[in-house]
Amino acid sequence: MTSLLFAMVASFLAAAGARDQLMVAALRERLGASTALLLVALASAAGTAFAAAWFGGRLSAGMSQDASTMFVAIALLLAAFECGWPHRFRKPEEPTRSLGAIAIVLFARQLTDASRFLVAAFAVFFASPSLAGFGGALGGGAAVALGWAMGEDLERRLPLRRLRIVMAVALFLIACVVGASARGLI
Numbered sequence: 001m002t003s004l005l006f007a008m009v010a011s012f013l014a015a016a017g018a019r020d021q022l023m024v025a026a027l028r029e030r031l032g033a034s035t036a037l038l039l040v041a042l043a044s045a046a047g048t049a050f051a052a053a054w055f056g057g058r059l060s061a062g063m064s065q066d067a068s069t070m071f072v073a074i075a076l077l078l079a080a081f082e083c084g085w086p087h088r089f090r091k092p093e094e095p096t097r098s099l100g101a102i103a104i105v106l107f108a109r110q111l112t113d114a115s116r117f118l119v120a121a122f123a124v125f126f127a128s129p130s131l132a133g134f135g136g137a138l139g140g141g142a143a144v145a146l147g148w149a150m151g152e153d154l155e156r157r158l159p160l161r162r163l164r165i166v167m168a169v170a171l172f173l174i175a176c177v178v179g180a181s182a183r184g185l186i
Helices: 003-013 019-031 035-061 065-084 097-109 115-126 129-150 153-156 160-182
Strands: none
Touching: 003 035, 003 115, 003 129, 003 160, 019 035, 019 097, 019 129, 019 153, 035 065, 035 097, 035 115, 035 129, 065 115, 065 160, 097 115, 115 129, 129 153
16 A cells, blocks of 8 residues: 555656646647546556556566665656756647547656656565556546646646756655665665
């Protein structure tokens, strides 16, 4: 149960202001608040969360305790890097109305974002990929649903860039502590 809760909260926080959330908000503004867009975004968030959890579960099966702790530290570092990286999101000028194309782009963006790195880390650390995947699906789904619900107000009303910087710093510090403990330094 710990894996589910940690993955859910961490996925939601790491997805705040992420490319997928901004893309869903922009598409909602351009295409309207269609339920089909929301369902595609939720399905993509769930699919990528379970893929990351599956990957983490496969890795944890053959790892020692020290190796899994070091993997968690590396995943946290990757998540911190992704959160801190300044990405310039360009709003689609003539967005496609194809839900299949939207799903492919969302899936590709979400597969390597900070939320999915954290889901993989929790799947390895807690050796519970199904709960980590479910938590990641809930957290990631809540983030894209918030983007869909707020639309263009998302960027105006929330300090997304500052939140991502704070998240990057927190993840970096946690990664340093986890990595140092894996090496026996603390």
